[in-house]
Amino acid sequence: MARNLTxxxxxxxxxxxxxxxxxxxxxxxxxxxxIGVGGHFEEGESPEECLLREVTEETGLTLTDYRLRGxxxxxxxxxxxxxxxxxxxxxxxxxxHACDEGNLEWVPKxxxxxxPIWEGDKIFFRLLEERQDFFSLKLRYEGDTLAEAVLDGxxxxx
Numbered sequence: 001m002a003r004n005l006t007x008x009x010x011x012x013x014x015x016x017x018x019x020x021x022x023x024x025x026x027x028x029x030x031x032x033x034x035i036g037v038g039g040h041f042e043e044g045e046s047p048e049e050c051l052l053r054e055v056t057e058e059t060g061l062t063l064t065d066y067r068l069r070g071x072x073x074x075x076x077x078x079x080x081x082x083x084x085x086x087x088x089x090x091x092x093x094x095x096x097h098a099c100d101e102g103n104l105e106w107v108p109k110x111x112x113x114x115x116p117i118w119e120g121d122k123i124f125f126r127l128l129e130e131r132q133d134f135f136s137l138k139l140r141y142e143g144d145t146l147a148e149a150v151l152d153g154x155x156x157x158x
Contacts, residue, residue, distance in 0.1 A: 004040070004080045004081060004082040004083065005040065005041040005047075005050075005082075005083050005084075005085075006038060006039060006040050006041065006050075006082060006083070006084045006085070007038040007039065007041070007047055007050045007051040007054060007084065007085045007086075007087065008035065008036045008037070008038040008072075008084050008085070008086050008087070009036050009037050009038050009051055009054075009055055009063070009066065009086075009087040009088065009089055010036040010087070010088050010089070010128070011036075011037070011055070011059075011061070011063070011088075011089045011090075011092060012088060012089065012090050013090075013106060014106075015108055015109055015110075016106040016107055016108045016109060017036065017106070017107055017109060017112060018036070018037065018059070018104060018105075018106055018107075019034045019035065019036060019104070019105060019106075019107045019112070019115075020034065020035055020036070020037055020058070020099060020101065020102040020103065020104055020105075021033075021034050021102050021103045021105065022034070022035060022101060022102040032116060033116055033117055033118060034107070034112070034115040034116060034117050035117070035118075035121070037054060037055050037058045037059055037099075037104075038050075038051065038054045038055070038058075038084075038087075039054040039057075039058070047068065047085040048066075050085075051063070051066065051085070051087055055089075055092075056094075058099045058101060058104075059094075059096050059097065059099065059104060060094050060095055060096050060097035061092040061093070061094045061095075061096055062092060062093050062094045063089045063091065063092050064091035064092055064093055065089060065090050065091025065092075066087050066088065066089035066090075066091070067087060067088055067089070068085060068086070068087055068134065069086050069087060069088055069127075069128060069134065069135070070086045070124065070127065070134060070135040070136060070137060071083060071084070071085055071086065071136050071137075072084040072086055072120075072124060072136075072137050072138075072139060073136070073137070073138040073139065074120075074139050074141070075138070075139070075140040075141070076140070076141040076142075077141070077142055077143065078143070086124060086128075088128060109125075109129070112125055113125065118144075118146075119145070119146035120137075120139035120141070120146050120149060123137065123139070123149055123151075123157055123158075124137055127151075135151060135152055136151070136152050136153060137149065137150070137151055137152075138150040138153075146158055
């Protein structure tokens with residue numbers, strides 16, 4: 001059984017996250033949504049290798065200080081199960097360039113929930129702010145509707 005493994009990173013600067021408005025690819029599960037930067041593992045990559053490669057490919061930046069914050073399990077009726085390694089980063093170097101998958105923009109943390117984002121993303125943004133420890137979050141979607149959210153395998157949030 002093939003595994004759908006991805007990374008996602010929210011780079012932080014001056015109280016804002018670097019986010020991508022996914023508007024450039026026609027066939028995109030995240031079309032018109034705002035998400036972090038990251039992508040799918042290549043064969044043999046560790047989560048960190050995938051993270052560093054994807055961030056550089058999509059932004060031109062090289063991460064110098066990052067931390068694995070959680071693992072998100074996505075279950076959706078229309079897509080294969082995805083396991084996403086969620087990172088935040090506070091250190092980076094380089095010059096940001098345009099991305100062919102979407103428009104990159106620094107979004108103040110207080111404004112993120114006002115953007116078109118997935119309902120489950122609102123939960124992990126809250127967890128990123130409230131918790132310093134590692135968490136596991138299972139998100140189950142029916143269509144675009146969040147039907148279930150379970151934190152650390154025991155606490156039902158939705």
